[in-house]
Amino acid sequence: MGQVTRVRRVGQSILLFATTTGYQTRAFEQAAAAVGVDLIYATDRCHALDDPWRDRAIPVRFQDEGPAAAQEVLAALDDRAGRAAVAGVLAVGDRPVVLAARVARELGLAWHGVSGVRVSRSKLLTRGRLIAADLPVPWFFSMPLDTPVAAVADRLRFPCVVKPLGLSGSRGVMRADSVEEFEAALVRVRELLLRPEIRALRAPEHDEVIVEGFIAGREYAIEGLLDHGALRVLAIFDKPDPLDGPFFEETIYVTPTALGDRARREVAGTIAHAAAAMGLWHGPIHAECRVNDAGVFVLEIAARPIGGLCARALRFATSQHDDVISLEELLMRHAIGESLDGYGREAGASGVMMIPIPRRGYFKDVNGVDEATRVEGIDDVMVRLAKCCRPVPGDEIVGYISLGRGITIHRTDCKNVANLMKDPERFTPVSWEGVNETSFRVELQVDAWDRTRLLEDLSRTFAEAGINILEARCLVDHPMVKNRFVVEVGDTTTLKNVVTRLRNVDSVFDAYRVVPGG
Numbered sequence: 001m002g003q004v005t006r007v008r009r010v011g012q013s014i015l016l017f018a019t020t021t022g023y024q025t026r027a028f029e030q031a032a033a034a035v036g037v038d039l040i041y042a043t044d045r046c047h048a049l050d051d052p053w054r055d056r057a058i059p060v061r062f063q064d065e066g067p068a069a070a071q072e073v074l075a076a077l078d079d080r081a082g083r084a085a086v087a088g089v090l091a092v093g094d095r096p097v098v099l100a101a102r103v104a105r106e107l108g109l110a111w112h113g114v115s116g117v118r119v120s121r122s123k124l125l126t127r128g129r130l131i132a133a134d135l136p137v138p139w140f141f142s143m144p145l146d147t148p149v150a151a152v153a154d155r156l157r158f159p160c161v162v163k164p165l166g167l168s169g170s171r172g173v174m175r176a177d178s179v180e181e182f183e184a185a186l187v188r189v190r191e192l193l194l195r196p197e198i199r200a201l202r203a204p205e206h207d208e209v210i211v212e213g214f215i216a217g218r219e220y221a222i223e224g225l226l227d228h229g230a231l232r233v234l235a236i237f238d239k240p241d242p243l244d245g246p247f248f249e250e251t252i253y254v255t256p257t258a259l260g261d262r263a264r265r266e267v268a269g270t271i272a273h274a275a276a277a278m279g280l281w282h283g284p285i286h287a288e289c290r291v292n293d294a295g296v297f298v299l300e301i302a303a304r305p306i307g308g309l310c311a312r313a314l315r316f317a318t319s320q321h322d323d324v325i326s327l328e329e330l331l332m333r334h335a336i337g338e339s340l341d342g343y344g345r346e347a348g349a350s351g352v353m354m355i356p357i358p359r360r361g362y363f364k365d366v367n368g369v370d371e372a373t374r375v376e377g378i379d380d381v382m383v384r385l386a387k388c389c390r391p392v393p394g395d396e397i398v399g400y401i402s403l404g405r406g407i408t409i410h411r412t413d414c415k416n417v418a419n420l421m422k423d424p425e426r427f428t429p430v431s432w433e434g435v436n437e438t439s440f441r442v443e444l445q446v447d448a449w450d451r452t453r454l455l456e457d458l459s460r461t462f463a464e465a466g467i468n469i470l471e472a473r474c475l476v477d478h479p480m481v482k483n484r485f486v487v488e489v490g491d492t493t494t495l496k497n498v499v500t501r502l503r504n505v506d507s508v509f510d511a512y513r514v515v516p517g518g
Contacts, residue, residue, distance in 0.1 A: 017096035031328035070102035088335025116279030133277035138213035166205030175245025217292030389414035394492025439488030
């Protein structure tokens, strides 16, 4: 078998509408290079700044979706290579789709229509189109954010689900089994929709919520491409974790689906019917549905591809070529009109585990991902190092699969490993790989007889070993002193070396590694 042919398409460009915070922009840059086209960004940034990211993007404001905004994009294209050079349009995320649809229409390029993408962004409009198409829909009603519960109490049935009208996926979605839970859910949704970053979008749909009956059953995600109205299913993802509320954070996507052939055809047919009813016509779609004995219930269909890092779970190949291509490259080839006949998802299963957020807080950092592990059977994995034992390269380690938290790496002598052995099937072999270029946090204790300038000598010893001190605490119990340090080291060799040096410092009688809190 051969390889996928790479041809430079001189003068051809793809116009990509994306928010500045999108995960997938780098993947699209790589895909554009593989396809041989130029990539032109249209992103929401300040037009007064002179190319702050050095990507020559066209500055747009996605809250401005009218014809005038589209004309501004076209004028910017004319100032560059010219609008005729644009061979295809793509959009990442929900906010850019209306402007992308307007520009595609002006350029005469096949893409979703303006009306269709507007429907896709509104749960209320979507429900109306599904009813008109005679597709199953739970009971529902919409209400302004400030509506008193007493005003809708006679319309409530339980269990029900409260959903922000304009947010995608499961963001802000909550189940209520009583009036009290319904009231609490409304409070949380109001807090979410009144956040400054959401109010800044100035979208009227963020002033309402939709209340609907809870749909029992298994949930599935469908990734597809519409080609002049015909649906090509790229993948059906199972969601193995039961999503029964009260919150609906998605944790695991797995493909291929365990659905049988008949059920797969029913899901695909329902999604195709719903997409047509909504007015979606050409380009990527991402759909969510629930399946039970009453049929396939479409939750939403977005006029964009699957978001963020989840796209890495999808790669495609043909029987004639050894190479696999990314979802982004497949979308680009489709956007410029290439035939995708023969392309299919690569053989073998793939999946994504997303880490839910257990509570409010601020993201600080993630350590040890790039260099941490090689896990058999997994191409790309979100891995975290256990805080209870803080492993570093050179330690003997084991991986533990936590539901919703990815793979946690422990030292084999960690006391928590013994406690986790009640679920032995969750352990997976892992190993350190490659040359370490990242530092790991380790806690050390230095016990010594107290003396003048001891702390200065200990600090100098760390510095001479090339080790950075993050924290230092001293507890004096005359004539002794216990010094606790949190430091950054690259591996166990560096760690052992500095421990030896510390033990040779005058008045120190012991230095050793400790577990946090030990």
